[in-house]
Amino acid sequence: ENIFDRSRMAPKTPIKNEPIDLSKQKGCTPERNPITPVKIIDRPQSDPWTPTANLKILVSAASPDMRDREKKKELFRPIENSEQSDTPDSLQYDIVDDSTVDEFEKQRPSRKQKSLGLLCQKFLARYPNYPLSTEKTTISLDEVASILGVERRRIYDIVNVLESLQLVSRVAKNQYCWHGRHNLSQTLKMLQDAGELQYGELMTSQHKEQDLEYKFGERKKAIIPDSQDRPLLDFSEPDCISASANSRKDKSLRIMSQKFVMLFLVSKTKIVTLDIAAKILIEETQDTVDHSKFKTKVRRLYDIANVLTSLGLIKKVHVTEERGRKPAFKWIGPVEFPENTDDLRGDSPASNPLPETQRGASAQYQTSTTGKQRFTRHASFNSAQPCEAARRKVSSEPNSPRQERQACIVNSDENCSKMINLAAVCRQKIEEDTGSAKKSNMTLPVSLLPVPGDSDFCVNPLPQAVFPVVQADVPSFSLPIGMSSQASHPSIPAASKTENGKPTLVPNQPFLCFPSSSLFMLCGGLQESNMSEPLPTAGDPGSRSAEAQAAIPPPVCQKRSSQKCSSPSAPGDDEEPAAKKQTLKHSDLPLSLVVPKKPESPKAESSPGGGCSAAVHLETNHLGLASLAAPEMANKESTKPLDCQEQGKQSQKKDPDDPPPGNEYISKENANQPFQPQYLYVQPTAGLSSFNFLFSANQAPGAISLAANQMPSLSLPCVMVPSAALASFPLIPFTSALSPVPDSSFSAAASTNFSVSSLASTTPVFISTTAVVTPKVSPAPSADPQQPAHPALHLSPVLTRSCSAVKLDSPVCMGHPVTLLKLQQPSSAPLTPKSIRPAHHEAFFKTPGSLGDPVAWKKNEGTQTRNASSVQRRLEISSTSPD
């Protein structure tokens, strides 16, 4: 750089560098005007002498392409140095790298070109993501610094962040060992666990306030002080143990990086705004929050974020809040970490994110055979959180109850996931799951919705939107339809297999299918709901729904999904979507559906997948019913735009842009869909092995009718509870319940209706909202005798109503063990990895601020208690509140 400047730069512009150089050089050559850029003149600071300078020069020259050149350069060095020093002229330089030089000069290193992120990319480019275990790559700071043409200081910034993720470890002075991403998932998992411990509370507490941001203070308080400093995870790897070295202080950058990552992993939305992160991190560390400190922290976070961005773990987004737009980062890396450790799998592709998604997807797909669907929409219902926030904001609230519900719902998400797990467990008898389940919970995120996934879109926390959105969404989603019929296959195991049977599936998969009745369970999603709301939904929901639909036609779906998955994921892009999201903003619209983006957008990931997904979703949603009828849907779904797309497009396209319209359509469709009676099934305790209760909710619109306002979300018609687990879960099964919701009603109609209807389509579906399930549930059904019953009953008042109303026509679920089908949706969703991910975990609320909050909530709540509470709440609500 310097060189360039000198030679050419000078004339052009006095670059910073120059001045700098001068100063430095000045030492050597006082004569030069100090600062004047002008210096450019040849004279250049003759001081090139410094070895470093030479290196830099060389490097800079080489940097672009270089490597080879470097070598050459080195050869030249001596010459250059001498020459340079001697000859002021740049000529020689030119000589060295003629062409390059010129270019460089021309290029001028803009600030961006010197960004840490870019530097990090260059750095990372030098090493394989998954180095062979055999080879241990050592990194020499000096060498790298010179090669990259930067100061060591910069390298420290990068290395420290990488070290926090165990991508590298310090072996000795100036020596680092490159590990690559083999351990990344483990590390992330560790961070996630640690984060939950550390921030879980916060999150929960925070969530209270939708805007976490506001009240950092409170949150912070919540935060656990103690260990903070200590390296969260002290990874001293066996390999490179240099161990002792660490002694230093705690290297804040390293710790900060870990904490920052933890925030993402703990956050349901997977979005963390810088200011919040800064506040949280500051608090932990210090009480004093002075502004300067804050600023510094933010600067540091930018440094970290740049590195993480280069790693493909996060991406920048903007959260739109009432206050305005705030910079934030969205986690696009892997969300779920199979306990087992992905690592084992190992190979998993380099890209972290992808792998996850892929996995999930694959698993899902498999399971999916049965075909499940997803309704993203549910999420919306579920998404109590979002709703809450929105509501609050909106103040829609006349319905105070709702809030509670919402809360419950939120929990429910977790529950859902849990439920899913449970189901799986039941089937597989994975009792153990409990533990896992819990874990899963964490992740669970249930959010069915894909939406969240999209990074880009801005999250709008529109409160208002929320409700409406939900509704809107719901309708759109509707679709679960098909699922039911298919669902039942026992084949499901696959689903269960999700990997440990756990969560993995769950998170992604929102639904469970029950063979017997062909009921479906929808899980989670709650979060999604949040998302779904307006914003996120678009993406995620869509995708999910799509998936779900896809699922329905099992085979097809799967294929699609798989394809999608593969393609999208494979590419590795995770990001793509981002761009599109912006639309979300629209979300304000009542329709939440808005899918922003991309559905079609080619870009987004593979379009097919991504775009499709989104579009599909809509379609699916709409179609859902139809799809049920016709398998076609499935095909279309993601992959082919044709049918689905058509429809979907209609809606979709609109959606993205105009949510409202889309919604309408959807609603209509929903309306179209046949609603079938919903069922609530309650079994005697023992009843089904797996489930205790099912409620069919009919949701007649009326019954359910949740006012739109009301939380439709709740509207889950039925809940199934596994005998033991049940207690913990608050699942809500839907059977076909959809009541015939009048189209008109849709809008208003509670989202629930939609969802239900959609779901119900024909077959009874179960939707677990979420909440409930406690993962913990003891594996054995018997385990919690206590809990079980209530939950079911409790279900949302609505449900209850519906139930009553509805009745259990069909004892649907009865005894069948549930076969859980995972809706692959999530997986399917995978179309875009992103979407998927989000879906899972993200429960997102789109609230920008929420970031952590939601997560926290869940997590915190995650515990059974919460779930239970939620359930109880529901019950209470129902019971207490008239409806």
Next chain:
DNA sequence: CGCTCCCGCCATGCC
């Protein structure tokens, strides 16, 4: 004008 964040001073600690 505000968001980003580069740049490098300088403190800290080890040798």
Next chain:
DNA sequence: GGCATGGCGGGAGCG
């Protein structure tokens, strides 16, 4: 005292 680290924040680039 020298060197490796890395905290820190001024202030500039950029949109």
